[in-house]
Structure formats: C-alpha cells, structure tokens
Amino acid sequence: MAESTRTLDWNGANGDHWVAYEEKYNAAMFRYGERLFAGADVHPDDRVLDIGCGCGQTTRVAAALAPEGSALGVDLSAAMLAQARARAAAEGLANVRFEQADAQVHDFADGAYDVAISRHGVMFFADPVAAFANVRRALRPAGRLAFVCWRAPEESEYSGVPRAALGPYVTLPPPGGSAHEPGPNSLADPDRVREVLGGAGFADVQLEAENEPMDLGADVAEALDFVLDRPHVHAALAETDAATGAKATEDLREALTPYATPEGVLLRAPAWLVTAHAPA
Numbered sequence: 063m064a065e066s067t068r069t070l071d072w073n074g075a076n077g078d079h080w081v082a083y084e085e086k087y088n089a090a091m092f093r094y095g096e097r098l099f100a101g102a103d104v105h106p107d108d109r110v111l112d113i114g115c116g117c118g119q120t121t122r123v124a125a126a127l128a129p130e131g132s133a134l135g136v137d138l139s140a141a142m143l144a145q146a147r148a149r150a151a152a153e154g155l156a157n158v159r160f161e162q163a164d165a166q167v168h169d170f171a172d173g174a175y176d177v178a179i180s181r182h183g184v185m186f187f188a189d190p191v192a193a194f195a196n197v198r199r200a201l202r203p204a205g206r207l208a209f210v211c212w213r214a215p216e217e218s219e220y221s222g223v224p225r226a227a228l229g230p231y232v233t234l235p236p237p238g239g240s241a242h243e244p245g246p247n248s249l250a251d252p253d254r255v256r257e258v259l260g261g262a263g264f265a266d267v268q269l270e271a272e273n274e275p276m277d278l279g280a281d282v283a284e285a286l287d288f289v290l291d292r293p294h295v296h297a298a299l300a301e302t303d304a305a306t307g308a309k310a311t312e313d314l315r316e317a318l319t320p321y322a323t324p325e326g327v328l329l330r331a332p333a334w335l336v337t338a339h340a341p342a
C-alpha cells in the first residue's frame with residue numbers, strides 16, 4: 063500500500079499503541095465524537111466514509127446512525143483495523159466495513175459517499191490539498207465533510223501540562239505539525255484549513271472553535287499511566303536514570319492533580335469542528 067503519512071509510524075508501533083489503549087483513547091476523545099456527529103448530521107440512509115478511522119468507534123457510531131446506509135472506515139494501521147473489525151462483528155453491525163487505505167491516494171469510487179467524517183484523523187497527510195481533493199472526489203455532489211482537528215497547541219493543557227512537568231527532566235520531541243509539516247497540529251491555523259479545503263475544491267468551509275477537554279482517566283493514577291505510556295513520553299523517560307525518572311513522574315503526578323474532577327481528569331484541548339461541502 064502506498065503511504066503518504068510518514069511522520070508517525072501508524073502502521074507500526076504507533077498503531078499498536080492505539081490498539082493497546084483503545085478504550086482509554088475512546089474515553090479521552092468521547093466528547094469530540096459527540097461534536098463531530100453534531101456537525102456531520104448523518105442521515106439514516108447516508109453512505110459514510112470515516113477517514114483515519116483507527117479502531118473504528120466513530121465508524122460504528124456512523125453505521126448505527128445510518129441503518130439504511132453504510133459506513134466505510136479507512137486507515138493506515140492494519141492492527142487498528144483488525145480491532146475495528148472485531149468490535150463491529152461483536153456489535154453485530156452488518157452495514158460497516160473497514161479497509162486499509164491511505165486516504166490521500168486511495169482510489170475511492172467517484173461520488174460514492176454522502177458524508178465524510180474524521181475524528182482527529184486528517185492532520186497527517188503529506189499533501190493535504192491532494193488528500194482532501196481525493197476525499198472530495200469520493201463524495202457525491204453537495205456531499206458533506208465534517209472533521210475535528212486540534213487547534214492552538216499553545217493553549218492546550220493536554221499537550222502543555224505534561225510538557226511543562228517533564229521538561230526539566232527529559233527532552234520531548236516538539237508537538238508535531240504545522241502549516242508546512244504533517245502532524246497533530248497541522249490544521250491548527252484556520253486560514254490554513256480554508257486554504258487547504260478551498261484548494262481541494264470544497265465550498266462553504268466553516269470552523270467552529272471547540273474547547274472540550276481530553277479525559278485522561280477516572281483519577282490521577284489513571285491519568286498518570288496514560289501520559290507515561292504515550293510513546294514519546296515513554297521513550298524519553300527510558301533514557302533517564304531511575305532517580306530522575308522517579309522525580310519526573312512525581313512532578314507529573316502533582317501537575318495533573320488540579321485537573322481531577324468527579325467526571326475524570328480533564329485537560330483542555332482546543333479543537334476545530336470543520337464542516338464543508340463538495341460542489342453541488
């Protein structure tokens with residue numbers, strides 16, 4: 063399979079990590095799924111395309127919202143797709159399918175989908191204009207696009223709090239992605255989003271600022287485990303000695319403690335809900 067996304071090892075260690083932490087990521091991003099479906103307005107007979115579907119939670123929700131239609135989830139990660147298929151089978155969903163595909167270059171059938179969705183799966187394209195143009199071709203005339211992507215990384219507690227706590231002890235790679243580099247923050251700039259989607263042939267591009275938190279766990283101990291096991295944090299701490307690692311862990315625990323609420327350990331993670339239409 064041709065692969066346009068080279069910044070993160072999705073069809074490898076990173077995908078495996080997401081499978082191992084599937085339930086935690088689903089819980090962490092639950093609120094973004096709700097915002098996504100509010101923007102996508104899936105109809106009962108819609109044919110839905112879920113881009114970068116990962117372990118397929120949003121694809122399964124889309125299939126349930128479109129009982130007379132269907133949902134196709136595409137992703138780079140074979141491991142995440144295997145998990146997605148197993149979950150869909152366990153839920154007895156007959157109108158959902160998953161395919162290993164690079165959404166930037168995959169040969170989707172022209173006009174085959176009514177709506178394309180993504181929960182944080184569209185920031186990793188090497189050539190975003192080409193990728194979104196490919197998605198637009200897969201949509202029927204006036205078909206809808208709705209996705210959530212990260213906004214304003216400098217205002218993100220989810221990104222910033224662990225970095226500030228661990229920074230004195232370890233060197234973490236910079237938060238990835240910019241207007242010129244694929245990665246989680248590549249669509250943070252609203253002008254860039256309009257430029258990319260306009261260049262890809264979409265119309266009526268709308269961005270709505272979301273301030274949902276990421277839920278890192280039921281309590282501080284769970285949140286601490288979640289952060290410590292993220293691949294870039296784990297790798298950085300593996301390079302320190304035991305005493306430094308213990309101090310870093312303690313500082314991280316203290317930094318997360320003020321975010322504990324009865325609803326979970328909630329860290330603000332600003333995002334955009336982006337909607338657009340293919341030309342009629």
Ligand SMILES: C[S@@+](CC[C@H](N)C(=O)[O-])C[C@H]1O[C@@H](n2cnc3c(N)ncnc32)[C@H](O)[C@@H]1O
Pocket residue numbers: 066067072073077087091113114115116117118119120136137138139142163164165166180181182183184186187
């Ligand atoms: C942050 S994860 C989100 C996964 C999923 N949407 C969710 O909400 O759990 C990003 C996903 O995008 C996928 N991805 C990245 N680049 C892709 C591409 N070019 N084509 C298809 N999927 C891609 C990754 O494999 C990964 O599963």
